[in-house]
Amino acid sequence: MTYQDHEQTIGGLVARHNGTWDGIDPEAVARMRLQNRFQTGLDIARYTAGIMRRDMAAYDADPAAYTQSLGCWHGFIGQQKLISIKKHFGTTDRRYLYLSGWMVAALRSEFGPLPDQSMHEKTSVPALIAELYTFLRQADARELGMMFRDLDKAREGGNAIEEQRLLHAIDGYQTHVVPVIADIDAGFGNAEATYLLAKKMIEAGACALQIENQVSDEKQCGHQDGKVTVPHDDFLAKVRACRYAFLELGVEDGIIVTRTDSLGAGLTKQIAYSKAPGDLGDQYNGFLDCEEVTDVASLNGDVVINRGGTMMRPKRLPSNLYQFREGTGADRCVLDCITSLQHGADLLWIETEKPDIEQIASMVDRIRDVIPDAKLVYNNSPSFNWTLNFRQQVFDAWTAAGKDVSEYDRAKLMSVTYDGTALGDEADERIRTFQKDAAARAGIFHHLITLPTYHTAALSTDNLAKEYFGDAGMLGYVKGVQRKEIREGIACVRHQNMSGSDIGDDHKEYFAGEAALKAGGAHNTMNQFAA
Numbered sequence: 001m002t003y004q005d006h007e008q009t010i011g012g013l014v015a016r017h018n019g020t021w022d023g024i025d026p027e028a029v030a031r032m033r034l035q036n037r038f039q040t041g042l043d044i045a046r047y048t049a050g051i052m053r054r055d056m057a058a059y060d061a062d063p064a065a066y067t068q069s070l071g072c073w074h075g076f077i078g079q080q081k082l083i084s085i086k087k088h089f090g091t092t093d094r095r096y097l098y099l100s101g102w103m104v105a106a107l108r109s110e111f112g113p114l115p116d117q118s119m120h121e122k123t124s125v126p127a128l129i130a131e132l133y134t135f136l137r138q139a140d141a142r143e144l145g146m147m148f149r150d151l152d153k154a155r156e157g158g159n160a161i162e163e164q165r166l167l168h169a170i171d172g173y174q175t176h177v178v179p180v181i182a183d184i185d186a187g188f189g190n191a192e193a194t195y196l197l198a199k200k201m202i203e204a205g206a207c208a209l210q211i212e213n214q215v216s217d218e219k220q221c222g223h224q225d226g227k228v229t230v231p232h233d234d235f236l237a238k239v240r241a242c243r244y245a246f247l248e249l250g251v252e253d254g255i256i257v258t259r260t261d262s263l264g265a266g267l268t269k270q271i272a273y274s275k276a277p278g279d280l281g282d283q284y285n286g287f288l289d290c291e292e293v294t295d296v297a298s299l300n301g302d303v304v305i306n307r308g309g310t311m312m313r314p315k316r317l318p319s320n321l322y323q324f325r326e327g328t329g330a331d332r333c334v335l336d337c338i339t340s341l342q343h344g345a346d347l348l349w350i351e352t353e354k355p356d357i358e359q360i361a362s363m364v365d366r367i368r369d370v371i372p373d374a375k376l377v378y379n380n381s382p383s384f385n386w387t388l389n390f391r392q393q394v395f396d397a398w399t400a401a402g403k404d405v406s407e408y409d410r411a412k413l414m415s416v417t418y419d420g421t422a423l424g425d426e427a428d429e430r431i432r433t434f435q436k437d438a439a440a441r442a443g444i445f446h447h448l449i450t451l452p453t454y455h456t457a458a459l460s461t462d463n464l465a466k467e468y469f470g471d472a473g474m475l476g477y478v479k480g481v482q483r484k485e486i487r488e489g490i491a492c493v494r495h496q497n498m499s500g501s502d503i504g505d506d507h508k509e510y511f512a513g514e515a516a517l518k519a520g521g522a523h524n525t526m527n528q529f530a531a
Helices: 001-013 027-033 041-061 075-089 101-107 124-156 162-170 189-205 232-248 280-285 329-342 355-371 387-399 422-432 434-441 451-466 474-487 499-517
Strands: 067-071 095-099 178-182 209-211 255-262 290-292 305-307 309-313 346-350 377-380 442-451
Touching: 001 027, 001 101, 001 162, 027 124, 027 499, 041 124, 041 209, 041 255, 041 442, 067 451, 075 095, 075 124, 095 124, 095 442, 101 124, 101 178, 101 451, 124 162, 124 178, 124 499, 189 232, 189 280, 209 232, 209 346, 232 255, 232 280, 232 329, 232 442, 255 329, 280 329, 280 451, 329 346, 346 355, 355 377, 355 434, 387 422, 422 434, 434 442, 451 474
Parallel strands: 067 095, 067 442, 095 178, 178 209, 209 255, 255 346, 346 377, 377 442
Antiparallel strands: 290 309, 305 309
8 A cells, every 4th residue: 555545544444433533643644554564573474485485586597696694683783784785775685684593692592692502592583583673663664754754844845746756755665674584593302392483483573494404402503513413304304393383374485494514513313214225214324434243242232224234333422422424424415405405495504614615516516416496595604714715715726727826825824914915815806706606606595694793793892992991082982983973874873863762753743742742852962963
């Protein structure tokens, strides 16, 4: 419905109440409705799932149409990211939010800072999804509210052309609400626990759930050691649990991202159940590091498997875990990905130890031999030393090409000494084009950074503390923050407006008319800043 359609509809409703609703302004209601486009989290999940599905189809047609997101640990951070995107690029198209389990653990747990090991309260995950969308919806209300005020000014000034321009802009308004890809870790328990949590996350607005194939009780960060995977049947039960949750709630386009940690996981907690040679369980067990049993008397509470007619004993560690053979990680990743897509997953996530396009592509090529439209979500992780990795990649490429690298020390390429050198510049260019190149070569549909705003918060706070508590004093804040906000057009410089003060004033006027006690009068210090 258009702005004027809403106004006319509400006008008719008010008129039918025989004067008892005459204190209700239909235009004010129209404005409030447009400022609150999404009534529930499920409305958001359905809307954003449609966005992702269209984006996936667009990527299949043209890999240059990849998508991106940044991890946000608070609703305000997500809001400011989307406001910035609209300001600089004019549209939120192909830009999402990522909800990082790592940052929930580190920043949102009532236990205090925790490692990324699924020890935080699982309810904090849907709570953050709801918080993110609360702030994004408020960003809509704020921006539309300013447009409504401009509309009033145009009418007061008799500027009919500007009035029509604003009405058209209001009707064509693009919301700040975008898809959230939300980390459900390894499901926080069994398949039923996964289903229950998935429902809460979807009800909060998540259209995409990312689940990994690690054990849920000893889950590790994707870039830590000691990762333990589960057999495919265990993992697929949780994938199905997520799909059931989507379907029960009517989000039929819901997205499931299955993450494999097999590249860096050398351990499993259980031997897979196998009914016949070559089935999934048998393939999983085929990667186990085993030794032939030549003397039955040597068995002491051991599990044995039949491998091609030979009795084999999987090597069991003192932790009671079983280990995979060295060098099988990539093969396990490929099997994991193909299996997930064949059992209902929509997108893949391969957790790697470094940002190497050809390493990723070598696995994706094998997956696409079986499933041609396989697509990845990829973690452009802060756990990687991007500068060192890409400088070493250039060093190795130059060496292989016979180029002279005698002025470079491969082990010390992180040094500032190499900033501005030919090698350093080429490495930076490869970093700059990494997402575009990986989208084209390695099937990466979505690029995210898991915990960037964790680092930006630490860096900006360090810079402010260094200046403010040092000789610069208040100038440290003014030069380093406020002056930049003003000159770079950061809307948050008018923090009262950003926090909703003007929205509240509008509501007070709707409710009380001329008797409203509004905060945005002449004595509001925010008037020192340009609107």
